[in-house]
Each structure stands twice: as structure tokens, then as C-alpha cells.
Amino acid sequence: MARQSFLASPCIRRFFVAKKACLPFFFLFLLTACTESSDPETVVFPRDKELYAIFPNDPMLGDSIEAHLSTGVMMYVHPGGHYTLSFQVDSTHEAPQMQLFRFYRLQNGEKYGMSKLETLEPEVSKGRYVFSFDCEENEKANWGLTLVEDDDYYQGKTTDIKFEGSGSYSNHLSLNLISVGLVDPIEGVPNLDSLARLLVRAFRKGYKSFVIDTIYVRHAENHPTLGSKYPSNKHWHAGSSSEDMTLAELGGWPEKGVKEALDIVLVHRIEELDVLGYAGLFSANLTGTEESTVIVGSHVLTSSGERALSADEIVKVAIHETGHFFGLKHTTSTLADLESYNDLSILEDGFEDTPSCPDLLKSGLYKKGNASGSVDYYMPGRFKVLDKRAFGVVFNEADCPDAYLFMFPVSSEKTMKEFSKQQLKVLKQNLSLIPH
């Protein structure tokens, strides 16, 4: 019964920011990993075992990055990408050098080591130190940096940091809708092909700075090597049918043209209460393996069973999550976001042309544990979309000037219609970094 009244109420979803930013918090450094023992230069490794991450073209890096830039932050870099990191000159100190590091995974799969790459000198431009470097990796990689003066961490101020990246990959993108297991009929469309058409139309309308070439539809049971793992007669519950909630092994579908498409994986539901979909913040991987998928459910697990999503809802979740995938934060941070950033200064996304909604933080929708007393929602590494219905909070989107934007963290029939110009520009710039 409760479920029916939920269906009649305005649809509000809660989108959780990925804790992708927190994955780097678990790097363990091997201080003996330096391979340059013949180099007389002192290698100044990142100081902490847990590092904050910076994402290219993110206008809201936050206070924590400022506080930790000298002693070490990490970043995701892509092959052929050109990067600049700049901040204001502190005239009370000599110019720092930057030491760059590369992280690599150790045999046991959990711990990371690192090796030093190079030392950079800054240029000074318009009162700012500007460090420029190119990424010569073969694939997406994790790098770290420290700032150095007198063989130790730089002590000067590092204010107004900008981290910009650009690459040479095209602004064309294709989509690949992958159905997994048995898909029940979806309200609003007669079949999956129609859902795909709806999806590609909405992507073309929303992602104006991309050229969305086409959408493929593939079924996991037909995967050339993994098909037998995904029977078409069973509902797939991501997180219980498979341990990997992201179904990353289905990303980078092994077929010419399809491989580089954005893989949007449609499962029956995600086996976590009230979660509609998820993607990592700046997953930025279009060719397979880890973090190469955006997950959406045709249903959502609720405290009273499960609820079916309409085609329009599924499309909105996919667009929003894809925004995270390409590096966009929420226009207004939720409490869960602040926890995942581990930085209380990131109250909004930093774009000048996206308003934010301070009242949202005060609303009941954003109180931690309001859902079901579980703090598992805030587990690291995932950007989730939660169903509002479990919160039982009536939220008035008219109170928020950013409600019309796709990256607004709450969705209803009236919210989430477009990206801002600056968001579109960053989307395009980030797409140019990602091999596809």
C-alpha cells in the first residue's frame, strides 16, 4: 500500500556523489620504490598514506587540496593529455619545484607503490606559478605530485589552484546500452530498442558539446566470452548476482566500433536499498576494465520490496550519472557528498553559471542516516542514485535555483533539464582526454 502512495507522490531521487575521490585514500606507499638511486636529487615522496585527488578542469578543488598540495595529492591522467597546474605566487618564498610520481599496483592487488617520474620548474605568468606536463602513458594512470623547496616540502602558500587538462580525442561519442539478464517491460517504452532511442535522443539534447553518433544495444548473454555468466532468464541484481556491482567486465564490449562507446549497463536492480544507479566521479574510461561502466536499474530495491522505474526516469539517471563519469560534481553538495570529498569547503560545483541551493543542505533529505539508519550509503568508491521514496521527505524543487540542471542532486518531473554552458565546456574538454 505504501508503495502505491509513493508512486503517486512526486518523484524525487537522491544522487550520491561518488567516493571515487576516496579511492586514493587507500594508497600505501613503498618509500623504497624510488628507482632513481643514482639521482643525487632528494626525492620528496607524498607525506601521507591517504591522498586527496584532483580532477582536470574541476573548478571546485576545495580547501583540502590547497592544504595538501605541497605534501602530496594525486590525479588521474590520460595518454597524450596535456596538463597545467597553477596557483598564485607567494612572494615570501622562492619558487617551488614539482616532483611527479607514478603509482603502480603491487602483486597483492591492494597496495600501491610509486616511482618518481620527473621534476618540473614553474613558469611565472600573471602572478601565478604554472607547471606544465604531458602524460606519456598508454592508458589512464594515477600520478601524484609534491612541491619541493630545499629538499623538503614547499612551505609557501598555494592559493587559487587550477588544474587544467586537454587532449586530442574527438568530441564524438557513441553509447552502448547493455542489458543484463531478464529485463521486465519498462513503463513508457514497448521494448529495449525504444528505450535506446529515447536514451540517444535525450543524450543528444543534453550533451550539446558532444556529437552522439549512435547507440548500440547489446545483451550480456550474447557477450562473446562472458555470455554464459549472464543467463537471459534471470533477473540480475548487481551486487548479489555478481560481486562487482559495476559489472566492469562488460565494459569495452569486444566489437569494432562498440568497444569505445560509453557502456550504460541496465540491470534489473542494484542490490542496495534505494539505489537507482551509479558511476564513479571522473571514471573517464571508455575502453573497458575498471570504471568503464555507468549502471542503471530498471527497478529499485526499497524497504517494502521493489519499484519499477519509468523509461524517462532511467534516462535521467543515465544522463546524470554520465555527468559524474565525465567529471561533473553536483551543483549543490549533499551531506553525503561532503563526506565523500572529505572536504567541508566544497558546498557547490564552482561553476559561475550554475546556481546552488544552500537550503538543500538543511533539508531533511540531506541528513545522514535519514534513509534507514544505514551509513552504508556512504561507502567509498561509488556515486549512487538513491530513491527518495525511502526518505519520505517532501522536497520543493521550486526553492532551488539549480533544480533545472542535470547535476542537481535531486530529481523530480520538474528538475534536471540541461547542462550549463560551462559544464558543457568541461564535458567536452574531459572527453578530449579520454581515449575512444
Ligand SMILES: [Zn+2]
Ligand atoms: Zn549525482
